[in-house]
Amino acid sequence: MDPGRFFAASRLLIVAGKGGVGKTVVTATVARAAARVGLSTLIVEVEGKSGLATMFGQQPLDYEEAVLSAGGGPAGEGEVRARTLTPDEALLDYLRDHGLSRISKRLVSSGALDVVATAAPGIKDILILGKVKQLERARGADLIVLDAPAAGHAITFLQSARALIDTVRVGPINAQARDVLAMLTDHARCRVMLVTLPEETPVNELVETAFSLEDRVGVGLGPVVVNGLYDELEGLMTPPDAAAEAAGTTLRAGEADALRAAAAFRTDRTVLQAEQVGRLADQLPLAQIRLPFVFTAEVGPAELDGLAGRFLAEITALPEVV
Amino acid sequence: MGASGPPLRELVEQRCILICCGSGGAGKTTIAAVLALEAARAGRRAVVVTIDPAKRLADALGLEGLTGSPSRIEGDWPGELWALMLDTKSTFDDLVAANASTPEQGQRILDNRFYRNISGALSGTQEYMAMEKLYELHQRTDFDLVVVDTPPTRNALDFIDAPRRLSRFLDHRLFRMITAPGRGVMKAVNVAAQTFLRTVAKVVGAEVIDDAVAFFQAFEGMEEGFRARADAVLQLLSDDDTAFVLVASPRRDTIEEAQFFAAKLAEADIAVRALVVNRMHPTFGEGLAEATSARAATLDGTDLGSLYRNLADFQLVASREEEHIAGLAEAVAPAPVVRVPFLPTDVHDLDGLTEVARFLL
Numbered sequence: 001m002d003p004g005r006f007f008a009a010s011r012l013l014i015v016a017g018k019g020g021v022g023k024t025v026v027t028a029t030v031a032r033a034a035a036r037v038g039l040s041t042l043i044v045e046v047e048g049k050s051g052l053a054t055m056f057g058q059q060p061l062d063y064e065e066a067v068l069s070a071g072g073g074p075a076g077e078g079e080v081r082a083r084t085l086t087p088d089e090a091l092l093d094y095l096r097d098h099g100l101s102r103i104s105k106r107l108v109s110s111g112a113l114d115v116v117a118t119a120a121p122g123i124k125d126i127l128i129l130g131k132v133k134q135l136e137r138a139r140g141a142d143l144i145v146l147d148a149p150a151a152g153h154a155i156t157f158l159q160s161a162r163a164l165i166d167t168v169r170v171g172p173i174n175a176q177a178r179d180v181l182a183m184l185t186d187h188a189r190c191r192v193m194l195v196t197l198p199e200e201t202p203v204n205e206l207v208e209t210a211f212s213l214e215d216r217v218g219v220g221l222g223p224v225v226v227n228g229l230y231d232e233l234e235g236l237m238t239p240p241d242a243a244a245e246a247a248g249t250t251l252r253a254g255e256a257d258a259l260r261a262a263a264a265f266r267t268d269r270t271v272l273q274a275e276q277v278g279r280l281a282d283q284l285p286l287a288q289i290r291l292p293f294v295f296t297a298e299v300g301p302a303e304l305d306g307l308a309g310r311f312l313a314e315i316t317a318l319p320e321v322v
Numbered sequence: 323m324g325a326s327g328p329p330l331r332e333l334v335e336q337r338c339i340l341i342c343c344g345s346g347g348a349g350k351t352t353i354a355a356v357l358a359l360e361a362a363r364a365g366r367r368a369v370v371v372t373i374d375p376a377k378r379l380a381d382a383l384g385l386e387g388l389t390g391s392p393s394r395i396e397g398d399w400p401g402e403l404w405a406l407m408l409d410t411k412s413t414f415d416d417l418v419a420a421n422a423s424t425p426e427q428g429q430r431i432l433d434n435r436f437y438r439n440i441s442g443a444l445s446g447t448q449e450y451m452a453m454e455k456l457y458e459l460h461q462r463t464d465f466d467l468v469v470v471d472t473p474p475t476r477n478a479l480d481f482i483d484a485p486r487r488l489s490r491f492l493d494h495r496l497f498r499m500i501t502a503p504g505r506g507v508m509k510a511v512n513v514a515a516q517t518f519l520r521t522v523a524k525v526v527g528a529e530v531i532d533d534a535v536a537f538f539q540a541f542e543g544m545e546e547g548f549r550a551r552a553d554a555v556l557q558l559l560s561d562d563d564t565a566f567v568l569v570a571s572p573r574r575d576t577i578e579e580a581q582f583f584a585a586k587l588a589e590a591d592i593a594v595r596a597l598v599v600n601r602m603h604p605t606f607g608e609g610l611a612e613a614t615s616a617r618a619a620t621l622d623g624t625d626l627g628s629l630y631r632n633l634a635d636f637q638l639v640a641s642r643e644e645e646h647i648a649g650l651a652e653a654v655a656p657a658p659v660v661r662v663p664f665l666p667t668d669v670h671d672l673d674g675l676t677e678v679a680r681f682l683l
Binding site: 019168174244258 | 524607632635
C-alpha cells in the first residue's frame with residue numbers, strides 16, 4: 001500500500017497499548033514516517049512523557065506546542081510538532097470557549113474539578129478527546145498522532161464518550177461527548193493502532209483490547225504494530241570455529257563460547273517471537289507492521305529515522321486494502 | 323548485595339508487609355507472587371494481593387475473578403500460600419459499612435450514584451483500596467506476611483497519598499458549605515457556594531451536582547473515621563516491618579519512572595529495601611561492544627561477521643542496561659539490586675515463579 005494513501009485514510013491516528021510495549025517510540029516513528037512522505041504531523045501526548053522530544057533530539061516538552069523536526073529540505077518533508085494536553089488545561093480552554101472563564105480558575109483551584117470528575121467519570125478523558133477533536137477539526141496538521149494513556153486505561157479512555165452520554169444527559173458536556181463519539185466511530189476520521197511486543201502476555205492483552213475496542217467503542221482498527229522483533233542475521237547457525245576458518249582468521253580464547261551463546265540466544269528468541277507473531281495473526285485478522293528491536297537501547301534521531309524507514313517499508317508491503 | 327546473604331531472603335522471612343511498586347509492564351505482579359510463594363516455602367503463612375494479573379498467571383494462582391477474600395493455593399510447602407485479586411468496589415463498600423453510624427446511613431451511601439462512581443473513577447481509589455486491603459489483611463491474625471502488588475500508576479505518590487487524598491476529598495471545604503446550610507456566618511459563604519455550583523451545573527448538568535450533594539450529605543459525620551483509618555494505613559506503610567520493593571525493567575524510560583518513584587518514596591521517608599530489575603539481557607563474553615562491532619565490520623559478509631555483529635548487539639544492549647540501572651541503584655542504595663534475566667517463556671505457573679525465585683533469593 002502506498003504510504004501516502006495509508007496516512008490519508010484518517011486524520012487522527014491513536015496509538016494505544018499496555019505499558020512497556022514501546023507505545024511512545026511507535027508514536028514518534030509514525031509521526032516521523034508521515035513527515036517523510038511530506039505530511040505535516042502533530043503529536044498529542046497526555047502523560048507528560050519526557051522521552052518523546054529526545055527521540056527527535058529536542059529538549060523535553062513543556063505544555064507549549066513545540067516543533068520536533070522542521071519540514072522542507074530537498075525531500076519536501078513535513079514538519080513534526082508536538083504538544084501535551086492535560087485535563088486541567090483542556091477544561092480551562094473548554095470553559096473559555098463556552099464563556100465561563102469567570103469560574104474556571106475557581107473550579108480547578110478549589111478542587112471542584114475532582115468532584116465533578118467523580119460525579120461524571122470520564123469527564124477528564126472527554127475534555128482531552130474534545131480538545132483533540134477540536135485540533136482535528138481545525139486541520140492544523142495533515143495527521144494527528146495521539147499517544148493514548150498506557151495501562152488498561154486505553155479502553156476506559158476511548159470508552160469515556162459513550163459512558164458520559166449516559167451520565168450527563170444534557171448540556172455542553174453531553175454535546176461534547178456526542179461529538180467525540182462521532183469522531184471516534186467515523187473510520188474516515190479516526191483509526192486506532194494497537195502496539196504489542198512479540199511475547200505471550202502482551203499478545204493476549206492486545207487481542208482482548210482489540211475486540212473490546214471494536215465491540216464497545218466501535219472504533220476502526222488500523223494495522224497492529226509488533227514492536228521489538230530481533231532482526232534475523234544470516235550465518236548464526238555456523239559454529240564459530242568453522243566460521244573463523246572460512247574467514248581465514250582465528251578466535252581468541254573464550255571467544256567461541258561467547259559467540260556461540262549469543263547466537264543461540266538470538267536464534268531461540270527469534271523462534272519464540274515468530275511463534276507469537278503467528279499466534280497474533282491467527283487470533284486477530286488485522287494486518288501487522290513489524291518493527292525491529294533497537295539494540296542501542298537509546299532511540300535518538302538516527303534510530304528514529306531507521307524505524308520510520310522500516311515503518312514505511314512495512315506499509316508499502318501491505319496489500320492495498322487494510 | 324546486603325551482608326546477610328541472598329538479597330530478598332531476609333525480607334521474605336522477616337517482614338510482615340512487602341509492597342511491590344514500579345511502573346506498569348515491569349513485572350510487579352510476578353515478583354509479588356514469587357515473594358509470597360517463597361515465604362510459604364519458608365514456612366510462613368503468606369497472602370498476595372494482586373491488582374491486574376495476566377490471565378494465565380491468575381489461573382495458576384486460582385484467581386477466577388474478583389473476590390474480597392483470599393483463596394488458598396495448595397502446594398508442596400510447609401507454610402501457606404493465599405492469593406486474592408483486589409476488588410476495589412467491595413473493599414470500599416466494606417469500609418463504608420464499617421464507618422457508618424447506622425446501617426441506614428451506610429445503605430444511603432451505597433445506593434448513591436456518585437458513590438458508585440467513586441469506586442471506579444476517582445483517581446487514586448484503586449491505590450487507596452489496595453492499601454486498605456493490605457491493612458485489613460495485616461490486622462487479621464491468620465497471616466504472617468502480606469505481599470501487595472500496586473496499581474500501574476504513573477504518579478508514584480498515588481498509593482501513599484491516596485488514603486489522605488480521599489479523606490481530604492471527602493472533607494472538601496466546598497462541600498462542608500453545602501452540607502451545613504444556614505449556620506450563622508456560613509450562610510453567606512453557602513450562598514456563594516450555591517451560586518458556584520449552579521454555574522458548574524450549567525456545564526455538567528444539574529443531575530450530576532445533585533448526586534454529588536446528596537452523597538456529601540449522606541456522608542456527613544463519617545469523615546473522621548475515614549481520616550483516622552487513612553492515618554493508620556499511612557502509619558503502617560512507614561512501619562519497620564513493612565518493606566518496599568521497587569520493580570523496574572532496564573529500559574531508559576521505565577528506569578526514569580522508577581527513579582522518580584524512588585525519590586518520592588524518599589521524600590515520604592520510606593526506604594526502598596530492594597530493587598528488582600526484570601527482563602535483563604544476558605551478558606556474553608568479556609569484550610566491549612565497540613571492539614566487537616569493529617571486528618564485525620571488517621568481517622562483513624561472512625558468517626563470522628554475523629556472529630560478531632550479533633555478539634556486539636547483545637554486548638551493547640547489556641552495557642546500556644547496566645548504565646541505566648547504575649543511577650537508579652545509587653538512588654536506592656544501600657538497597658541491593660537483584661537482576662532477573664529475560665526468561666525463555668512468560669511466567670504463568672508455579673514452575674515459572676520458582677524459576678524467577680532462583681534469582682531473587
